[in-house]
Amino acid sequence: MSQVEVQTHPIATRLTHWLMALSIVILIGSGWRIYNASPIFGFTFPEWATLGGDVEEALALHNDPGVASAIAWHFAAMWLLALSYLCFMLWNIFSGHFRRDFLPIGPASFWRDFTAAIRFRLDHRLGEYNVVQRVAYWGALGSIAMMLLSGIAIWKPVQTYPLETLFGGFQGARLVHFVFMTAITLFIVVHVALVILVPKTFVAMTLGKATAVHKGES
Amino acid sequence: MDLERRRLFGGGLSMGALTLLTGCDISDHDSVQKALAMVSRFNDRVQAALFSAHKLAPTFSEAEAVKDFRYNAWYGQDKSPKLSPSEYRLTLAGMVADKTPWTVEKLYTLPQTTQITRHVCVEGWSMIGKWSGTPLSSFLQRTGADLTAKYVGFECADGYYEGIDMPTALHPQTLMAFKLSDETLPTRHGYPFKMRIPTKLGFKNPKFVTTIYVTNQQPKGFWTDRGYNWFSGI
Numbered sequence: 001m002s003q004v005e006v007q008t009h010p011i012a013t014r015l016t017h018w019l020m021a022l023s024i025v026i027l028i029g030s031g032w033r034i035y036n037a038s039p040i041f042g043f044t045f046p047e048w049a050t051l052g053g054d055v056e057e058a059l060a061l062h063n064d065p066g067v068a069s070a071i072a073w074h075f076a077a078m079w080l081l082a083l084s085y086l087c088f089m090l091w092n093i094f095s096g097h098f099r100r101d102f103l104p105i106g107p108a109s110f111w112r113d114f115t116a117a118i119r120f121r122l123d124h125r126l127g128e129y130n131v132v133q134r135v136a137y138w139g140a141l142g143s144i145a146m147m148l149l150s151g152i153a154i155w156k157p158v159q160t161y162p163l164e165t166l167f168g169g170f171q172g173a174r175l176v177h178f179v180f181m182t183a184i185t186l187f188i189v190v191h192v193a194l195v196i197l198v199p200k201t202f203v204a205m206t207l208g209k210a211t212a213v214h215k216g217e218s
Numbered sequence: 219m220d221l222e223r224r225r226l227f228g229g230g231l232s233m234g235a236l237t238l239l240t241g242c243d244i245s246d247h248d249s250v251q252k253a254l255a256m257v258s259r260f261n262d263r264v265q266a267a268l269f270s271a272h273k274l275a276p277t278f279s280e281a282e283a284v285k286d287f288r289y290n291a292w293y294g295q296d297k298s299p300k301l302s303p304s305e306y307r308l309t310l311a312g313m314v315a316d317k318t319p320w321t322v323e324k325l326y327t328l329p330q331t332t333q334i335t336r337h338v339c340v341e342g343w344s345m346i347g348k349w350s351g352t353p354l355s356s357f358l359q360r361t362g363a364d365l366t367a368k369y370v371g372f373e374c375a376d377g378y379y380e381g382i383d384m385p386t387a388l389h390p391q392t393l394m395a396f397k398l399s400d401e402t403l404p405t406r407h408g409y410p411f412k413m414r415i416p417t418k419l420g421f422k423n424p425k426f427v428t429t430i431y432v433t434n435q436q437p438k439g440f441w442t443d444r445g446y447n448w449f450s451g452i
Contacts, residue, residue, distance in 0.1 A: 053245035068445030
């Protein structure tokens with residue numbers, strides 16, 4: 001049996017998705033440059049992967065390791081992410097997309113789909129989300145919320161005090177900010193890898209609609 | 219469809235690559251710098267609105283205060299200016315009624331308060347210190363400064379310069395700090411005094427202050443001129 005699968009994304013979803021994607025790329029790139037100025041762990045990010053201009057030039061020009069531009073990028077893109085994230089969440093709550101496609105989730109169904117996925121037995125149907133995917137999307141959306149919250153605690157530790165105590169203090173907030181950055185980076189790696197495997201999802205997220213003929217076993 | 223898809227996909231990849239890999243070119247571009255500066259000025263206004271005159275920076279216990287406070291500047295600490303206690307004068311300028319210069323001796327007789335607060339560096343590190351000095355607000359009142367002016371600026375013996383908004387200048391925790399850990403401020407930390415402003419990032423806390431001026435024109439800042447955000451409140 002073969003059937004035609006259709007995936008559609010309304011313009012609001014596509015626009016907010018790509019604005020979030022753009023702002024997250026800027027935030028991670030500039031965030032890595034800011035991290036390098038005062039590393040939490042015993043490593044720094046390679047300069048080519050960071051955002052904030054030519055380090056050598058900035059150093060020669062005014063003794064600044066390129067952090068000024070990185071911070072300017074970071075505090076510009078934070079508004080873009082906050083706004084697009086808010087619109088994305090509100091739109092998908094009220095349009096019913098979350099309820100329809102991202103729920104339900106549960107431990108049993110997650111385990112079923114997860115074990116199928118790692119044995120490469122999980123069928124991909126365009127426009128349908130398995131439970132592993134659903135959990136991953138909730139994880140990414142939750143991570144963005146944590147990034148915004150820990151980010152506010154780092155940006156305004158005095159004005160929002162005692163917000164930082166939620167994270168165990170100012171340095172704790174930096175650590176939480178780093179941990180959820182890592183989670184989002186891992187999500188992006190897997191997300192992009194799967195899009196490369198099923199490129200039609202990219203067509204749907206960009207042009208709004210993609211169709212595929214599915215030759216399932218069932 | 220296949221070709222188009224590939225083209226689109228390539229476009230998507232290069233957008234990410236453009237931002238990440240050629241970040242240098244994008245950031246240093248004049249129009250990008252202009253746009254970022256515009257957002258930075260918008261952020262100044264947001265931060266001024268978020269600033270509360272009554273919200274105090276968290277204070278810490280004596281045990282949490284670091285005795286050997288970190289030295290930080292764009293030059294090595296051996297190059298710190300050594301100001302002579304007999305020759306030093308603090309000059310006042312701008313919208314101040316009494317511009318009589320202040321000697322170290324006279325400054326140190328001003329009533330002092332002590333705070334154990336956290337210094338937060340724009341780079342991300344933070345350190346708790348014990349500072350004693352006179353509140354800038356009472357010094358401004360004493361010298362007849364126009365408190366309706368918008369800004370207070372600082373000029374320093376090491377070539378540094380900074381400025382803050384009047385609400386921050388009048389904040390009860392904004393000090394002219396004469397002491398660190400109960401001892402006269404060491405040379406490397408800004409003898410005879412540094413500004414201690416726990417509601418601002420570290421670089422808005424100038425050392426070796428030689429001039430205080432009151433003005434309606436936004437004062438320039440050493441690091442602000444190098445691309446950092448002006449308000450830099452925390």
